[in-house]
Amino acid sequence: MPIRVQNDLPIKEVLEQENIFVMDEYRAAHQEIRPISIGLLNLMPLKEDTELQILRSLSNTPLQTDVTFVRVSNHVSKNTSTSHIYKFYEPFEAIKRQKFDGFIITGAPVEQMPFEEVDYWEELKEIMDWTVTNVTSTLHLCWGAQAGIYYHYGIDKVPLPEKKFGIFPHHVKNRRIPLVRGFDDVFYAPHSRHTEVPQALLEQDGRMMILADSEEAGVFLCMAKEGRQIFVMGHPEYDRMTLDSEYKRDLGKGLDIRMPVNYYPENNPENRPNLIWRSHANNLYSNWLNYYVYQVTPYDLYGTPDFS
Numbered sequence: 547m548p549i550r551v552q553n554d555l556p557i558k559e560v561l562e563q564e565n566i567f568v569m570d571e572y573r574a575a576h577q578e579i580r581p582i583s584i585g586l587l588n589l590m591p592l593k594e595d596t597e598l599q600i601l602r603s604l605s606n607t608p609l610q611t612d613v614t615f616v617r618v619s620n621h622v623s624k625n626t627s628t629s630h631i632y633k634f635y636e637p638f639e640a641i642k643r644q645k646f647d648g649f650i651i652t653g654a655p656v657e658q659m660p661f662e663e664v665d666y667w668e669e670l671k672e673i674m675d676w677t678v679t680n681v682t683s684t685l686h687l688c689w690g691a692q693a694g695i696y697y698h699y700g701i702d703k704v705p706l707p708e709k710k711f712g713i714f715p716h717h718v719k720n721r722r723i724p725l726v727r728g729f730d731d732v733f734y735a736p737h738s739r740h741t742e743v744p745q746a747l748l749e750q751d752g753r754m755m756i757l758a759d760s761e762e763a764g765v766f767l768c769m770a771k772e773g774r775q776i777f778v779m780g781h782p783e784y785d786r787m788t789l790d791s792e793y794k795r796d797l798g799k800g801l802d803i804r805m806p807v808n809y810y811p812e813n814n815p816e817n818r819p820n821l822i823w824r825s826h827a828n829n830l831y832s833n834w835l836n837y838y839v840y841q842v843t844p845y846d847l848y849g850t851p852d853f854s
Contacts, residue, residue, distance in 0.1 A: 649698030712807030782827035
């Protein structure tokens with residue numbers, strides 16, 4: 547899939563080195579097709595790492611994809627330069643009158659706080675409400691999934707006894723749903739979180755369909771409104787070394803952190819982790835783009851007044 551990015555986006559060179567087809571703004575402007583328009587609300591602290599991970603995940607279909615990076619106004623990032631954010635990210639106020647084929651809300655390192663205490667919670671509520679009428683399908687990741695379920699359905703997250711940290715096996719529960727088409731019966735995905743949305747509460751509520759879960763990690767994937775809202779509880783987009791960086795960062799801070807499970811060969815942090823989740827991560831994003839965005843979005847986004 548050609549990914550359209552700004553000409554001077556720093557990760558553009560990395561994507562090109564990985565043989566991912568990246569199309570600059572000039573070439574995209576001369577294509578006589580309508581690209582799929584995807585908004586990415588990036589709430590992760592290391593913005594450029596997440597940009598690379600998400601764009602890599604979106605690059606596996608023949609569709610041309612135009613990605614707009616979006617930021618909240620009520621929060622100052624401490625881990626990414628202000629110049630990068632103001633150069634490559636649009637404030638929500640600047641894009642709220644637009645419509646998008648798809649929208650992604652990432653995780654954020656605030657999961658141990660009540661939602662109402664997060665400094666951008668009011669703006670995030672506005673964004674999530676806006677997606678109902680301006681986006682064909684919204685993909686929520688990790689804390690973004692917990693926030694979406696809490697806002698749209700009133701089901702709160704609960705703290706875990708210890709951090710759910712590592713690579714966990716998951717089971718497909720409903721193979722007939724296109725979002726998990728091509729998945730193996732058992733597949734692996736990374737988790738890195740201190741809280742969860744209890745599976746029993748989701749099942750009792752009944753408004754969301756659980757598509758994949760884990761005996762160890764709980765619900766991994768569920769959706770509502772026939773795919774208009776999709777919730778991913780883990781981090782399938784993570785790179786090979788992301789959990790390693792998180793583990794060694796927390797060790798360096800003197801935190802009580804367990805080694806990520808099922809991650810290092812022979813449980814030795816000096817060994818290079820095996821990448822055993824990438825193919826299913828790519829499949830998940832490809833299925834989302836194909837079945838829940840491309841095949842259902844109107845050709846003229848602005849000719850359709852309401853997505854609800």
